[in-house]
Amino acid sequence: DSMFKVGFLSDVYEEKPVSDTVQKIVTRFPPEPNGFLHIGHSKAIAVNFGFARYHKGDCFLRFDDTNPQGEEAKYFIAIEEIVRWLGFSPVRITNASDNFDRLYELAEDLIQRDGAYVCHCTKAEIKAQRGESAEGTRGQARYACTHRSRPIDESLQEFRAMRDGKYKPGEAALRMKQDLEDPNPQMWDLFAYRILGEEESHHFRTGDKWKIYPTYDFAHCLCDSAEGITHSLCTTEFELSRVSYEWLCDKLEIYKPMQREYGRLNVSGTVLSKRKIVQLVKEGHVRDWDDPRLYTLIALRRRGIPPRAILNFVNELGVTKAKTNIQVTRLEQTVRRYLEVTVPRLMVVLEPLKVVIDELPDDHVEMVDLPFGKDESFGTHTVPLSKTVYIERSDFREEDSPDYFRLAPGKSVGLFRAPYPIIATSYDKDPETGAVICVHAKLEKPGEDGKIKRPKAFVHWVAEAPAQGSPLRAEVRVSNQLFKSDDPSAHPQGFLADINPDSEEIYPDAMVETGFKDIRASAPWPKEGGEKEQTGDSVRPETVRFQAMRVGYFTVDRETTDDKLILNRIVSLKSSA
Ligand code: ATP
Ligand code: MG
Ligand code: MG
Numbered sequence: 001d002s003m004f005k006v007g008f009l010s011d012v013y014e015e016k017p018v019s020d021t022v023q024k025i026v027t028r029f030p031p032e033p034n035g036f037l038h039i040g041h042s043k044a045i046a047v048n049f050g051f052a053r054y055h056k057g058d059c060f061l062r063f064d065d066t067n068p069q070g071e072e073a074k075y076f077i078a079i080e081e082i083v084r085w086l087g088f089s090p091v092r093i094t095n096a097s098d099n100f101d102r103l104y105e106l107a108e109d110l111i112q113r114d115g116a117y118v119c120h121c122t123k124a125e126i127k128a129q130r131g132e133s134a135e136g137t138r139g140q141a142r143y144a145c146t147h148r149s150r151p152i153d154e155s156l157q158e159f160r161a162m163r164d165g166k167y168k169p170g171e172a173a174l175r176m177k178q179d180l181e182d183p184n185p186q187m188w189d190l191f192a193y194r195i196l197g198e199e200e201s202h203h204f205r206t207g208d209k210w211k212i213y214p215t216y217d218f219a220h221c222l223c224d225s226a227e228g229i230t231h232s233l234c235t236t237e238f239e240l241s242r243v244s245y246e247w248l249c250d251k252l253e254i255y256k257p258m259q260r261e262y263g264r265l266n267v268s269g270t271v272l273s274k275r276k277i278v279q280l281v282k283e284g285h286v287r288d289w290d291d292p293r294l295y296t297l298i299a300l301r302r303r304g305i306p307p308r309a310i311l312n313f314v315n316e317l318g319v320t321k322a323k324t325n326i327q328v329t330r331l332e333q334t335v336r337r338y339l340e341v342t343v344p345r346l347m348v349v350l351e352p353l354k355v356v357i358d359e360l361p362d363d364h365v366e367m368v369d370l371p372f373g374k375d376e377s378f379g380t381h382t383v384p385l386s387k388t389v390y391i392e393r394s395d396f397r398e399e400d401s402p403d404y405f406r407l408a409p410g411k412s413v414g415l416f417r418a419p420y421p422i423i424a425t426s427y428d429k430d431p432e433t434g435a436v437i438c439v440h441a442k443l444e445k446p447g448e449d450g451k452i453k454r455p456k457a458f459v460h461w462v463a464e465a466p467a468q469g470s471p472l473r474a475e476v477r478v479s480n481q482l483f484k485s486d487d488p489s490a491h492p493q494g495f496l497a498d499i500n501p502d503s504e505e506i507y508p509d510a511m512v513e514t515g516f517k518d519i520r521a522s523a524p525w526p527k528e529g530g531e532k533e534q535t536g537d538s539v540r541p542e543t544v545r546f547q548a549m550r551v552g553y554f555t556v557d558r559e560t561t562d563d564k565l566i567l568n569r570i571v572s573l574k575s576s577a
Contacts, residue, residue: 025057026230029083029090030064030220033075033204035274037082039295039310039331043265046314047233049088060227061090065097066219068196068203076204082297086307096214096223097205103214103222104163106252107174107192111155115251116192118158119147119175129180130188142180142188162195162212169195176218178247186244192218221245224257232259236321263323265314268486270295270328271495285499286482290558292568293482293503295328303479304545304555304570305331309338327486332571339545339553339570344372346515347383347416347460348548348567350476350507352390355407355439355461357422360387365465370417370515381515384465385418390511392550395459396439398427405457412444414458416549420444421455460549462511471511474565477557478505512565520544520556545570 029048031037037045052059061083065071083090110116119126124134131140147155155174162172174193182188193212201211214222224232232245242259249256271277272295280286280294289296292303300310313334317324347370368385372378391407400408407413412423421444428438446452462471480503485491488498545555552573557566 024230025052025055026060026228027052027057027233028060028062028094028224028227028229030062030096031079032064032067033072033079034067034070035075036078036289036296036298038272038297039267039300039328040265040272042086042297042310043262043314043317043319044233044235045083045086045088046311047262047319049083049086049090050311050319051231051233053088057230058091059088060092060094060229062223062227063093063095063097064216064220065095065203065205066213066216068213069200071204073204078298082301085301086297086310092227094223094227095205096219097203099219099223099226100206100210100214102226103219106222106254107159107214107218108156109252110176110192110248111152111159111174113251114152114177116159116174116176117147117150117155118162118172119145119189120172121145121147122170130185144180144189148175148177148189159193162193163210165211167195169197171195174212176244176248178244182243184240184243186217186240187247190217190244191215217241217244218248221248221257221259222252222254224259225249225255228255229257232257234259234261235264236261236323237264261321262319263321265317266323266325267295267328268325269481269483269488271483271488272296276489276495279496280482283496285496292477292479302558303568304543304553305335306338306342306545309335312338329481329575333575335571336553336573336575339547343545343547343553344378344515344519345374345547345549346372346519347462347513348474348476348551348554349390349392349460349462349471349511350478350551351393352462352471352509352511353393353396353436353439355389355391355396355422355424355441357387357389357441357443358425359442362387365463365468366419368417368419370513372515372519381518383513383515384463384468384470385415386463386465388464389415389461390464390471391415391459391461393436396424396427396436398436405455406459407439407441412453412455414455415461416458418461420452460551462513468514469517470514472514472516472565474510474512474567476507476510476554476567476569478507478552478569479503480505510567512567516546519546547573 027048029045031041049059061080063076080093107116129143129145131142132138133140158172159174172195173191175189176192178187178189180188193214195212202208203210239261245259246256277289277294281288286293290298290302292299313331316334317326365384365386367382369380370383371380395406397404397408400411407424409424412421414421422441423444424439424441426440427436429435430437444452481500482503483498484500485498488495491498545553547553553570554567555570557568560566
């Protein structure tokens with residue numbers, strides 16, 4: 001798959017695999033199963049799975065489940081599902097916890113190699129040893145604590161005592177005996193194991209077996225090593241950790257994968273933190289974790305964003321060491337470009353206004369040919385045209401003006417693909433509200449040359465033709481930006497104060513043309529089907545996406561029932577910026 005070649009970690013590309021004995025690239029995507037993945041994670045997924053795919057290697061999905069609190073079964077399921085939806089199949093699914101016994105053995109081994117010791121210092125004491133003052137200033141002289149030089153056997157006994165529950169959290173920890181002289185803080189005797197309390201130590205997989213848990217610094221590289229990972233790709237915040245990663249493998253004399261770093265994908269204009277999304281859901285600002293206004297991957301999926309467009313987006317930003325800061329709406333441009341050439345077109349009227357063509361007989365129905373695409377290349381279908389048609393309320397004006405080209409009294413407008421334009425003759429108003437409820441119209445007649453004058457504008461429409469099943473009714477949800485500013489978290493009254501009150505517009509009485517049934521029956525649309533294997537839509541072949549002409553791109557919302565069709569807008573047709 002060539003999409004991952006250009007700009008993809010060019011420095012890693014030039015390097016040979018770890019050793020000559022390792023010929024096959026093996027990577028892993030290591031999420032912590034404590035929440036739903038978000039758009040930032042799509043970069044990590046694309047990097048790890050994409051790098052392996054490009055090199056015909058393997059990528060594993062590894063659940064980094066070393067922090068039992070907050071880790072839940074539902075997240076394991078949701079994460080695997082979304083990885084597959086993005087189009088990737090993990091060759092193996094592993095858990096850090098699969099290795100807990102092995103990690104424990106390696107910890108004892110490390111102690112025996114004089115590479116770790118049990119320490120009883122407090123947090124404040126450890127800070128001071130690392131050269132940090134109580135006030136937080138750094139750079140004071142670093143020094144070792146007394147535990148560092150205790151006999152190996154004593155550390156071993158104490159480590160076993162930690163395991164057996166002799167100590168409470170904070171009373172003991174296993175620390176690596178690294179190098180306090182090294183300028184790199186990741187070498188200042190990092191924690192390898194810590195004790196968790198009664199309420200926080202129950203593990204979703206291993207139950208109550210363990211009271212001590214390995215840290216990221218200890219577990220990650222040892223899991224990579226145990227699984228035969230060749231390239232441990234992580235974000236640049238871990239650049240300094242590369243040294244401790246290698247130190248630990250070397251000290252234990254075990255297989256050492258290469259850690260390499262790429263820049264995070266930071267997005268602005270939304271919130272991604274779990275705590276904040278929980279608050280949005282709890283207080284009812286959004287429908288759920290998959291609300292189309294959010295940027296979790298399940299939200300993007302519900303909103304109808306094609307998985308391939310997400311990968312295109314990551315790829316366009318480039319995979320380098322540089323951190324990328326991007327306004328979330330940038331994604332929409334990529335999505336538009338993708339949808340423009342892949343999805344069919346239909347007519348949907350969001351706010352229907354009734355137009356009666358008075359001269360047509362009550363039972364008049366004629367079928368109009370309508371291409372599914374810009375031209376015939378997507379195939380065509382027919383829709384009924386009758387005496388009563390619905391147009392968009394915003395396509396009619398009570399008073400005409402020279403710069404206005406749609407329907408108004410005395411003015412003609414084309415009904416898209418219909419054989420003749422219509423001219424408004426009069427209109428009826430609701431006596432109470434004053435709203436226009438019906439427009440009367442006549443057909444534009446051919447001129448002396450026998451030709452019908454071409455109207456200045458065409459509008460989309462849906463006819464009333466019950467025998468032909470028209471119109472279909474739908475509730476249409478149009479999502480806009482959830483926040484008013486680019487940096488909701490910077491709002492002085494907190495991010496909730498930055499919420500856009502008009503972030504969701506609902507059109508309860510929208511009308512959809514009958515071609516919708518055809519595209520729903522043939523989903524996935526053939527144009528997208530060509531990429532089926534890679535888009536991951538194969539996981540959800542029923543996904544329907546289409547362009548509503550002049551309105552936007554839409555998909556079917558998951559709350560749709562047999563009785564009620566609900567459509568979500570994926571993106572508008574044009575960027576509003
Ligand atoms: P981190 O541990 O980096 O804070 P996280 O806690 O948000 O990430 P994890 O589930 O631990 O989420 O992350 C899984 C993987 O995805 C990690 O390799 C992490 O570095 C990567 N990742 C998370 N967020 C981003 C991002 N915004 N851009 C690129 N990669 C990311
Ligand atoms: Mg995390
Ligand atoms: Mg993490």
